[in-house]
Amino acid sequence: MALNSENTLLTALINHFKNYFPLTGKEKEELSSHFRERKIKRRGFILQQGDVCKHFSFVVSGCLKMYAVDQTGKEHNLQFAMENDWITDLASFYSEKPSMVYIEAIEPSSILQIEHADLLYLYTNYHKFDRNFRIIVEQRCIELQNRVLQNISASAEERYRYFLQQYPTLPNRLPHTQIASYLGITPEFLSKIRKDLINKP
Amino acid sequence: MALNSENTLLTALINHFKNYFPLTGKEKEELSSHFRERKIKRRGFILQQGDVCKHFSFVVSGCLKMYAVDQTGKEHNLQFAMENDWITDLASFYSEKPSMVYIEAIEPSSILQIEHADLLYLYTNYHKFDRNFRIIVEQRCIELQNRVLQNISASAEERYRYFLQQYPTLPNRLPHTQIASYLGITPEFLSKIRKDLINKP
DNA sequence: CCTGACTCTTAAACTAGTTTAAGGGTATTT
DNA sequence: AAATACCCTTAAACTAGTTTAAGAGTCAGG
Secondary structure: OOOOOOOHHHHHHHHHHOOOOOOOHHHHHHHHHHEEEEEEOOOOEEEOOOOEOOEEEEEEEOOEEEEEEOOOOOEEEEEEEOOOOEEOOHHHHHHOOEOOEEEEEOOOEEEEEEEHHHHHHHHHHOHHHHHHHHHHHHHHHHHHHHHHHHHHHOOHHHHHHHHHHHOOOHHHHOOHHHHHHHHOOOHHHHHHHHHHHHHOO | OOOOOOOHHHHHHHHHHOOOOOOOHHHHHHHHHHEEEEEEOOOOEEEOOOOEOOEEEEEEEOOEEEEEEOOOOOEEEEEEEOOOOEEOOHHHHHHOOEOOEEEEEOOOEEEEEEEHHHHHHHHHHOHHHHHHHHHHHHHHHHHHHHHHHHHHHOOHHHHHHHHHHHOOOHHHHOOHHHHHHHHOOOHHHHHHHHHHHHHOO
16 A cells, blocks of 8 residues: 555554664555554443454544453443553453453544564564654653552542642543543542532642 | 682573573673672661662572651651562663652562663663563553552451462561551551461461 | 560541432534 | 432541551661
8 A cells, every 4th residue: 555645544654763763764664554544432442351462553633442240240440542642452352361350431532553473573674663663662651650659648529639730631531430430540539539620628 | 800610600690591482592692791799787778768779689598678757757668578589679770860768678689680771781682681671660650550459459367368369478578567568557456467367367 | 685666456535438319411413 | 201320529437547656676886
């Protein structure tokens, strides 16, 4: 497939890589031949528990969530992925074992996906893809470590304030139940926190 | 510096890389010229809050912890690093900004450290280092995500049981106050959990 | 050998967060 | 247009986890 300026999804990805080590012409061509565009409907899944996670996905537009479901049926949100975010279940993707989580679209979304074998091909043949994905994963690591720190040291109210700072647009884009699930509290208690914050912001 | 079989610290690192993409002779030589051995006393620091984290460290023996200190002076353990673990404050290391955390030896430890510029040199000149560190960071990411899931979905008792599975040797090697700090609970409550577990294991 | 600094435990009083239940609002489906 | 499902809030009763305090055990240092 030839590159052209009308291929807006792919140009979003190429621009994304400009934040790291920008791609050469040949590397861009490899992107276009190994990434596949996909539109996901609201409530559509790109991964279900029990399946092997076959793709590393880049979100061009929309919003997805990754979550685990516990024995009692409750959902626990591990990640929201919006424009220019990556999302995959790393544990399942590399081990090729069944995943413990779901990845579901919260809004209608456009994504670009690469399959496991194709990503390995890029890693093997282009130093730069190993490097750029190293950096992408490092940044995810930093985010996760901050979140762990919040979880072990901060109250629910502090965690919510931090969430608002980090994702200012999300409370308008998704139900509060989803945010409560991300913070590790009940929707009822989040409602109380929000009421308290109005009185003393 | 020439490689020889007496250099036990470095051979531990070379063996470690055999779990990923094993190193060539030349790459091993680069290790020996860019990693520096260090012995750290119990309670010795390799990073203090406010300093820039200058090293990526590989633990050959002993045990270190990374922790943040909150406004009230309480410590919150983010990571324990034992034999064959890596430890660094990624956020500070790559941004070269002051760190928010401490890294301190819990036991007398032997480590191998590489400086920021030297690691960039290895990344630039050897595809394999970018690749191996990508994999190392991915595994850390998987660990952190599991820990986040525990934090948002499981009770303190469940988290402690999971901790025992993951680090069976640690309760013998370090004070329980350290474990409580890692789990995000008070030492008093951990004590209660331990009592309960004896009665109904 | 003694002292002081940590560590672990127990227990009572407290607080942060959950559960259960109910009511009203707003989309989405039929 | 009605019906259903979902979402948000409130409140009362409950439970998980914290705080404060006190006592006993253990270890390193003078």
